Amino acid sequence: MPKIGEYNDITVNLENLVATVEINRPPHNFFDLSLIQQIAQAFESLDKTSDCRSIVLCAEGKSFCAGANFTDGRALKGDGSEVGEREGDDEELPIGHLYVEAVRLFRTKKPIVGAIQGAAIGGGLGLAMMPDFRVTCPEARFAANFTRLGFHPGFGLTCTLTEAIGRKRAELMFYTSRRFKGDEAVSMGMADVLVPQDQVRSAAIELATEIAECSPLGVIACRQIMREGLADRVSAATAKELAVQTRLRDTDDFAEGVKAMTERRVPNFKSA
Amino acid sequence: MSKFGSFNEIGVEVANHVAIVEIQRPPHNFFNIPLIKEIAEAFEALDESDECRSIVLAAQGTAFCAGADFSDPNRNKVQSDQKPGGNPLYIEAVRMFRTSKPIVGAIQGAAIGGGLGLAMMPDFRVTCPEARFSANFTRQGYHPGFGLTVTLPEAIGRKNTELMFYTGRRFKGEEAFKMGLAEVLVPREQVRDAAVALATEIAECSPLGVVACRKIMREGFADRVREATDQELIEQGILRETVDFKEGTKAMTERRVASFIGR
Amino acid sequence: MPAFGSFKDVTIDIEDHVAVVEFSKPPQNFFDVALISEIADAFEALDETSDCRAIVLASPGRIFCAGANLNDGRDLGEKSPGHYPLYEQGVRLFRTTKPIVGAIQGAAIGGGFGLAMTPDFRVACPESRFSANFTRMGYHPGFGLTVTLPETIGRKHAERMLYNGGRVKGEEAFAMGLADVLVDGPKNVRPAAIELAREIAQCSPLGVVACRTIMRDGYADRIAAATDKELANQNSLRGTVDFTEGVEAMTDRRLPHFIGA
Numbered sequence: 001m002p003k004i005g006e007y008n009d010i011t012v013n014l015e016n017l018v019a020t021v022e023i024n025r026p027p028h029n030f031f032d033l034s035l036i037q038q039i040a041q042a043f044e045s046l047d048k049t050s051d052c053r054s055i056v057l058c059a060e061g062k063s064f065c066a067g068a069n070f071t072d073g074r075a076l077k078g079d080g081s082e083v084g085e086r087e088g089d090d091e092e093l094p095i096g097h098l099y100v101e102a103v104r105l106f107r108t109k110k111p112i113v114g115a116i117q118g119a120a121i122g123g124g125l126g127l128a129m130m131p132d133f134r135v136t137c138p139e140a141r142f143a144a145n146f147t148r149l150g151f152h153p154g155f156g157l158t159c160t161l162t163e164a165i166g167r168k169r170a171e172l173m174f175y176t177s178r179r180f181k182g183d184e185a186v187s188m189g190m191a192d193v194l195v196p197q198d199q200v201r202s203a204a205i206e207l208a209t210e211i212a213e214c215s216p217l218g219v220i221a222c223r224q225i226m227r228e229g230l231a232d233r234v235s236a237a238t239a240k241e242l243a244v245q246t247r248l249r250d251t252d253d254f255a256e257g258v259k260a261m262t263e264r265r266v267p268n269f270k271s272a
Numbered sequence: 273m274s275k276f277g278s279f280n281e282i283g284v285e286v287a288n289h290v291a292i293v294e295i296q297r298p299p300h301n302f303f304n305i306p307l308i309k310e311i312a313e314a315f316e317a318l319d320e321s322d323e324c325r326s327i328v329l330a331a332q333g334t335a336f337c338a339g340a341d342f343s344d345p346n347r348n349k350v351q352s353d354q355k356p357g358g359n360p361l362y363i364e365a366v367r368m369f370r371t372s373k374p375i376v377g378a379i380q381g382a383a384i385g386g387g388l389g390l391a392m393m394p395d396f397r398v399t400c401p402e403a404r405f406s407a408n409f410t411r412q413g414y415h416p417g418f419g420l421t422v423t424l425p426e427a428i429g430r431k432n433t434e435l436m437f438y439t440g441r442r443f444k445g446e447e448a449f450k451m452g453l454a455e456v457l458v459p460r461e462q463v464r465d466a467a468v469a470l471a472t473e474i475a476e477c478s479p480l481g482v483v484a485c486r487k488i489m490r491e492g493f494a495d496r497v498r499e500a501t502d503q504e505l506i507e508q509g510i511l512r513e514t515v516d517f518k519e520g521t522k523a524m525t526e527r528r529v530a531s532f533i534g535r
Numbered sequence: 536m537p538a539f540g541s542f543k544d545v546t547i548d549i550e551d552h553v554a555v556v557e558f559s560k561p562p563q564n565f566f567d568v569a570l571i572s573e574i575a576d577a578f579e580a581l582d583e584t585s586d587c588r589a590i591v592l593a594s595p596g597r598i599f600c601a602g603a604n605l606n607d608g609r610d611l612g613e614k615s616p617g618h619y620p621l622y623e624q625g626v627r628l629f630r631t632t633k634p635i636v637g638a639i640q641g642a643a644i645g646g647g648f649g650l651a652m653t654p655d656f657r658v659a660c661p662e663s664r665f666s667a668n669f670t671r672m673g674y675h676p677g678f679g680l681t682v683t684l685p686e687t688i689g690r691k692h693a694e695r696m697l698y699n700g701g702r703v704k705g706e707e708a709f710a711m712g713l714a715d716v717l718v719d720g721p722k723n724v725r726p727a728a729i730e731l732a733r734e735i736a737q738c739s740p741l742g743v744v745a746c747r748t749i750m751r752d753g754y755a756d757r758i759a760a761a762t763d764k765e766l767a768n769q770n771s772l773r774g775t776v777d778f779t780e781g782v783e784a785m786t787d788r789r790l791p792h793f794i795g796a
Contacts, residue, residue: 050795111698132694147477147485158488164691167489168427171395172455174485175326175374175474189691210699214670215777216795219698221768222670225681225761226694237488244484253478271322271479410738410746421749430750431687431712434655437746438589438634438735500749507745516739534585534740 005045007038012046017053017212018205019046026061028119030069031127033098040104047109053212053219056204057131058115064140065124068095093246095154099238102155105130106231109220111211115204116140116182117197126155129164132223134191135204140182142190144170148177150257150269152244159237163230165189276317281307284314289325289475290468291318298333300382302341303390305361312367319371325475325482328467329394330378336403337387362501365418368393369494372483374474378467379403380460384442389418392427395486397454398467403445405453411440413520413530415507419497426493428452545573547581552588552736553729554581563601564594566646568620575627582631588740589732592654593638593725599663600647622762625678628653629755632744634735638728639663639714640721649678652687655747658728659714662721663705671700673781673793675768679758686754688712 004019005012011022021042023029039057046052059065114131119141128134128142136142144161146153153161153174161170165188172178185191195203211219248254253269260267274284276291283294293314295301311329318324331337377394382404391397391405399405407424409416416424416437424433432451436443449457458466474482511517516532523530548555556577558570574592581587594600603621628650637654642664651657651665667684669676676684676697685693692711695701709717718727735743772778777793784791 053795111694132698133691147481150478150481152481152484158485162489166429166452166689168396168452168455171374171486171489174489175395175477175482176470177477178473189689192691192695207699213790214698214700215673215772215781215791215793217772217775217777218670218673218675218768221675221772222681222697223694225764225768226685226690226697240488244481244488248478248480248484251480253480257478266476267478269478269480271325410742413739413742415742415745421746425750429689429712431656431715434634434747434750435715437750438655438738438743439731440738441734503749507749511739511741511745514741516741520739529737530739532739534588 005042007042009035010038010042012042014046014049014052016209017051018056018208019052019054020056020058020201020205021046023057023059023065026059028063028066029059029061029124030067031065031123032069033094033101036098036101036105036127040101043105043108043110043112050216052110053216054208055110055112056115056201056208057112058201058204059117061118063119063121063124064114064116065121065127066119067122067124093242093249095245096242099155099242102126102130103231103235103238106156106227106234109223111208111219111223113204113208113211115201116142116191117200119143122146122149123155126157126160129157129160129190133193133207134185135193135195135200135207136182136185136191137195137197137200138182139197140185140191141179142182142185143177143179144173145177145179147174148257148267149261150248150251150254150267152241152248154238154241154245156234156237156241158241159233161190274314276321277310277313279310279314281310282314284318286318286321286323288472289323290471291324291327292464292468293318293327293329295329295331295337298331300335300338301331301333301387302339303337303386304341305364308361308364308368308390312364312371315368315371315373315375319373322479324373325479326471327373327375328378328464328471329375330464330467331380333381335382335384335387336377336379337384337390338382339385339387359501359505362418362498362505365389365393366494366498366501369419369497372486374471374482374486376467376471376474378464379405379454380463382406385409386418389420389423392420392423396456396470398456398458398463398470399445399448399454400458400460400463401445402460403448404442405445405448406440406442407436408440408442410437411520411530412524413511413514413517413532415504415511417501417504417508419500419504421504422493422496422500542573542577544570545577547577549586551733552586552740553591553732554587554589555591555593555725555729556581557593557595558600559595561596563598564596564647565601566603566650568624571621571624571628571650575624575631578628578631578633578635582633585740587633588736588743590633590635590654591638591725591728591732592635593640593728596641597721598641598647599639599643600650601642602645602647619762619766622678622766625649625653626755626759626762629679629751629758632747634732634743634747636728636732636735638725639665640724642666645669646678649680649683652678652680652683656715656731657708657713658716658718658724658731659705659708660718660720660724661705663708663714663724664702665696665708665713666700666702667696668700668702668785670698671781671791672785673772673775673777673779673791675765675772677762677765677769679761679765681765682754682758682761
């Protein structure tokens with residue numbers, strides 16, 4: 001399969017007008033600033049070649065993307081080292097920079113199909129909700145488990161999840177942190193196609209191919225109308241989410257939430 | 273009597289971070305201004321207490337809320353004070369939309385007309401096959417109110433809302449669940465427990481995170497409801513003067529299809 | 536009933552406060568500007584009479600509406616945004632006040648799909664087909680579909696149909712909310728549409744109209760704005776090689792070979 005571009009953590013292939021952008025951080029594909037930048041770079045390059053009409057975003061390994069790459073709630077810097085002393089109480093989380101890069105993913109032109117073959121959790125769900133469509137399997141897990149951790153939804157999920165499944169269902173996911181299986185995700189509208197796990201990628205490619213058979217100029221023009229304002233809405237959403245996340249990361253409840261998750265017990269929150 | 277206030281129409285209890293606010297006007301729980309006011313007061317008091325992280329709104333008796341209390345002596349006040357934003361009922365109702373903690377409705381029976389408006393105020397609804405949901409205003413020569421022109425489409429989409437409004441049809445619990453009017457369907461005797469279970473699931477998540485998230489998710493919601501009630505009130509005012517409204521009210525009492533003339 | 540003036544391709548029949556507006560251009564019910572204009576005239580006339588409280592939009596034959604026939608050079612009017620007769624007439628269909636039920640007994644293709652989205656509700660059967668085949672032809676969706684479709688079935692489903700030129704049959708349409716009622720067989724579609732319209736007609740006409748005005752606030756304007764954008768895209772695509780190829784491929788019943796220009 002013809003490979004294009006040189007990236008550290010993703011592989012990009014292009015065949016029959018469909019590009020596959022594969023995340024290579026198995027088994028769980030945790031994301032950070034660098035990964036998001038690489039994906040954005042790949043999408044922007046693919047925008048420029050008429051050999052690509054649609055894109056499949058997929059991942060190697062067990063999970064699609066099991067969350068953000070941080071240990072105690074502070075985002076890691078791009079090179080993987082932990083953030084040191086905080087400079088002030090109100091210092092914006094480094095994840096803020098990540099959200100700015102994430103919005104690039106919503107500004108490119110060609111339709112994207114997500115191949116969600118495994119867990120999409122927390123910020124990983126945010127990444128999974130970025131493509132236009134999602135193919136998944138019963139074994140996949142979808143969860144916006146931020147509030148279970150004493151934290152708050154991010155990655156534009158307050159916008160993208162709502163727009164995909166409606167506000168009621170999004171609120172239910174956010175307030176309960178519940179995990180949904182792939183078939184439930186399809187019933188809710190969180191994913192569009194359900195197939196056996198070993199067919200997820202090929203089914204995603206099939207849908208991307210179906211789109212690629214249609215006139216590229218028509219599809220791009222139409223997509224522009226349909227997604228008008230989306231990137232700006234996502235940007236506005238991440239700004240609000242970030243403000244809350246910055247405030248909450250200093251709370252005892254956040255420390256307790258992370259601890260409880262590691263210790264696999266129900267957290268003992270104190271509203272502080 | 274409750275540590276959260278002194279109430280005549282409702283009961284308020286808190287256990288395991290879940291508050292149960294119970295409407296106590298059985299069997300039909302028709303609403304009037306005092307009832308709505310007390311619910312709003314209870315919600316506001318619960319907002320201030322760390323003991324409560326989520327709320328179940330439930331009702332005693334057969335119906336959840338079968339509509340407006342036509343015998344309410346204050347009803348004349350409702351009818352005569354038609355200044356937009358000045359309607360006492362809707363002022364109290366909008367207060368309920370401004371509080372900060374998630375609410376689960378335990379809809380164990382009929383939610384009709386304005387009672388449906390009350391049922392659509394909580395974030396989520398648990399219901400049962402025996403429940404009935406109906407926005408029957410236009411069957412009566414009237415117009416939807418209680419913010420339903422905003423709360424219904426935001427829950428079930430515009431198509432289904434229009435279907436409910438234009439036909440005045442009664443939907444049973446299962447249909448309601450399929451349409452998205454309720455998020456959980458259980459046998460009738462389990463409705464309250466299931467509502468408490470969902471409220472507990474929420475209460476196990478971080479209160480600060482949930483409240484902050486709910487604020488973002490519902491941004492502008494209470495204002496949209498307030499604007500909606502302003503508009504609905506104007507339409508209701510106009511329609512209340514019509515011959516069709518008299519006929520519609522009469523037909524409803526006589527349990528027959530109304531004979532409208534378009535005036 | 537000639538009480539409404541004389542129409543060429545549209546008939547109106549009123550009974551029990553339900554008006555059945557039937558448009559007919561056999562065998563496939565392609566539309567032109569005149570037909571859309573007549574349907575709009577009919578809707579506007581029915582707005583003025585208290586004999587009508589709800590409308591059923593229907594057509595005879597196997598096909599609901601095959602769309603605008605781009606092949607035979609039928610004149611669809613001068614084409615600049617805000618001055619495109621077809622869309623100007625089309626938007627009129629969204630500005631009238633009484634609820635409309637569409638009886639979609641068969642295929643609704645391209646612009647015909649756009650027409651099928653003008654009613655508030657749709658009755659369908661397994662033989663119904665909703666086809667947004669624009670991008671399969673090197674073209675772009677029109678007739679306000681970039682607003683009516685997502686506002687009816689949600690953006691996800693709408694995007695999928697519009698990007699891959701999808702055809703959706705009756706049962707699937709019902710499952711995704713594209714149709715509100717599903718009956719067995721084309722023969723049952725119109726009676727079921729009339730039944731739903733009657734149910735609406737039993738409710739107070741003033742209440743229904745007032746409520747519908749609130750519910751659809753801004754809808755027609757959003758559609759008008761959308762048709763301007765759709766038209767701009769259609770204009771720029773009509774000059775492309777891909778469009779010529781798309782139309783030819785459709786006529787020759789083969790897969791198109793697009794080049795992106």
